[in-house]
Amino acid sequence: MESLIVALFVCLILALVTKYLSIPAIPFYILAGVLLGKAGGGLLTNNDVSQFFSEMGLIFLLFFMGLGLKPERIASNRAAVLTSGIIDLNVNMIIGFASAYLLGFSFTESLIIAAAFYISSTAMALTSLIENRKLMLRESDTVIWLMVFEDLVLILFLAILSAGNQNLIIFFVKIIAVLGVLYALAHYGKEFLVSILDRDDELPILFTFAAVLTTASFSMYLGVPETMMVIALGVAFATTDPDAFEQHARPFKDVFLVVFFVFFGVTVDFSGGANWFVIGAISLLAVASKLISGLLTGIFIHGSALSGLEIWANTIARGEFSIALAVLYGSPVVSTTIAAMVIVTSIVGSFMAKYSGILRRGIVSRNRHKASQRRIH
Amino acid sequence: MALRSLDLPGVGTKYEFETDKGDTVAIFFTKTGGIQMYTLQKGCKTPSAAEMSPVEARRLGNILTGAIIEADQESVEIAFSALADLRITIHTFFVTAAVVGKTIEELQIRAKTGATVIAVCRHDRNIINPPPTFVFEQGDAALVIGESDQIKTFESEIMVK
Numbered sequence: 001m002e003s004l005i006v007a008l009f010v011c012l013i014l015a016l017v018t019k020y021l022s023i024p025a026i027p028f029y030i031l032a033g034v035l036l037g038k039a040g041g042g043l044l045t046n047n048d049v050s051q052f053f054s055e056m057g058l059i060f061l062l063f064f065m066g067l068g069l070k071p072e073r074i075a076s077n078r079a080a081v082l083t084s085g086i087i088d089l090n091v092n093m094i095i096g097f098a099s100a101y102l103l104g105f106s107f108t109e110s111l112i113i114a115a116a117f118y119i120s121s122t123a124m125a126l127t128s129l130i131e132n133r134k135l136m137l138r139e140s141d142t143v144i145w146l147m148v149f150e151d152l153v154l155i156l157f158l159a160i161l162s163a164g165n166q167n168l169i170i171f172f173v174k175i176i177a178v179l180g181v182l183y184a185l186a187h188y189g190k191e192f193l194v195s196i197l198d199r200d201d202e203l204p205i206l207f208t209f210a211a212v213l214t215t216a217s218f219s220m221y222l223g224v225p226e227t228m229m230v231i232a233l234g235v236a237f238a239t240t241d242p243d244a245f246e247q248h249a250r251p252f253k254d255v256f257l258v259v260f261f262v263f264f265g266v267t268v269d270f271s272g273g274a275n276w277f278v279i280g281a282i283s284l285l286a287v288a289s290k291l292i293s294g295l296l297t298g299i300f301i302h303g304s305a306l307s308g309l310e311i312w313a314n315t316i317a318r319g320e321f322s323i324a325l326a327v328l329y330g331s332p333v334v335s336t337t338i339a340a341m342v343i344v345t346s347i348v349g350s351f352m353a354k355y356s357g358i359l360r361r362g363i364v365s366r367n368r369h370k371a372s373q374r375r376i377h
Numbered sequence: 378m379a380l381r382s383l384d385l386p387g388v389g390t391k392y393e394f395e396t397d398k399g400d401t402v403a404i405f406f407t408k409t410g411g412i413q414m415y416t417l418q419k420g421c422k423t424p425s426a427a428e429m430s431p432v433e434a435r436r437l438g439n440i441l442t443g444a445i446i447e448a449d450q451e452s453v454e455i456a457f458s459a460l461a462d463l464r465i466t467i468h469t470f471f472v473t474a475a476v477v478g479k480t481i482e483e484l485q486i487r488a489k490t491g492a493t494v495i496a497v498c499r500h501d502r503n504i505i506n507p508p509p510t511f512v513f514e515q516g517d518a519a520l521v522i523g524e525s526d527q528i529k530t531f532e533s534e535i536m537v538k
Contacts, residue, residue: 069386122387130409135415136405141385148387
């Protein structure tokens with residue numbers, strides 16, 4: 001219990017400082033976990049309570065993701081979502097997988113790293129667009145839809161990775177059946193759900209918490225993983241009143257997720273046998289490969305490499321989903337690598353997102369300068 | 378002027394329109410609770426932005442609708458463009474000595490001005506739709522609704538200073 005209190009207190013201070021400096025908090029939560037965990041003499045240790053909190057953090061993160069996925073929205077924007085999404089997926093998965101495999105990871109480990117390498121942090125990308133006042137830029141729309149596409153791919157990954165030894169077809173049928181049941185419940189119970197959500201007392205928040213936990217617990221009987229269950233619940237509830245659910249689930253998500261990040265940091269061990277060359281290479285490649293996919297997207301969608309630079313700046317940061325993959329499927333070495341990648345990319349990303357305007361102006365004026373020189377000769 | 382509204386997943390709602398002169402204005406209601414307004418001058422590449430709280434945004438809205446805002450007494454004009462450009466003004470008044478102790482009926486507010494008192498704020502309590510027998514007290518603030526001419530008449534005939 002002491003560990004948890006220390007962790008929460010440290011995070012409170014970190015949250016205050018990072019919000020004041022308007023930089024992302026996630027890398028600092030992880031760093032705090034690393035420094036106060038194994039490396040820092042074990043001030044923080046994983047125990048049952050922190051384990052439970054972390055698990056809740058992951059469950060609420062995925063429930064939230066499900067709530068945000070409104071299938072009809074994706075269908076209405078198909079062309080734009082598909083082009084940028086497919087470029088992003090191919091470039092980053094291929095570079096991520098190839099570099100992990102060549103650096104000596106096994107086939108499965110490389111797959112996990114590639115997935116974590118591919119998926120940018122939706123939270124950090126959207127916060128950066130809002131805080132740096134970039135919402136009006138045309139590249140922002142591309143970035144926003146890119147995040148939606150990445151979320152969909154992540155769900156697919158989670159489904160495939162969690163299938164384990166089960167027959168994939170039966171597994172997917174089960175997932176679809178679960179989704180169908182939840183959809184039907186949300187559809188026929190809509191009035192009841194809305195009437196609960198509209199109340200002013202403790203019922204809405206109690207109901208949301210109970211619904212998420214109950215659904216997660218059913219995974220034991222159905223052979224469908226918790227992750228899939230809560231995403232499906234989110235997608236089904238999104239058809240009723242997603243804003244109300246977001247409002248009632250947010251306190252749980254915010255607190256549990258912070259604990260999740262810190263105690264993920266605690267499990268990371270940079271001291272024992274960490275290969276700094278591999279870690280450094282993956283982190284730098286993670287920054288570089290989003291540059292390639294960003295430039296390609298910029299050229300294909302907006303016809304401008306400069307737009308690509310803007311897309312890159314806002315999608316460098318990897319975060320919550322990469323860590324989720326590490327926690328769910330990563331071996332200790334893989335987790336350490338992903339932790340380092342998240343810390344490096346999110347810090348580089350937050351700086352690039354802040355100064356991308358200056359970068360773009362710099363390139364434009366240099367090109368003009370060159371062009372004018374050429375004209376003179 | 379075509380107004381487009383768009384729901385951006387995870388971000389909020391976007392409203393954008395281009396003015397006849399070619400400038401673009403975009404408003405974002407973000408999920409974080411803030412309101413961002415961007416303006417992009419015609420031919421310009423980088424927009425400028427301002428972030429507002431909901432209260433600030435409402436103030437700006439009042440200014441843009443052309444209503445005069447004083448420190449305490451403010452008025453809001455609502456235009457329903459679909460209903461033959463129906464314009465309704467809501468104005469707040471601090472009651473003057475001329476009406477203190479009188480009822481709405483005695484003052485013949487509706488008959489004389491056409492405006493209606495729809496709410497009275499008394500000691501931080503709101504009385505919505507006060508009855509004709511309602512008696513004004515010192516310190517009340519009255520919310521009056523009507524056309525802008527009716528509001529002017531109300532100010533000159535009833536709320537005599």
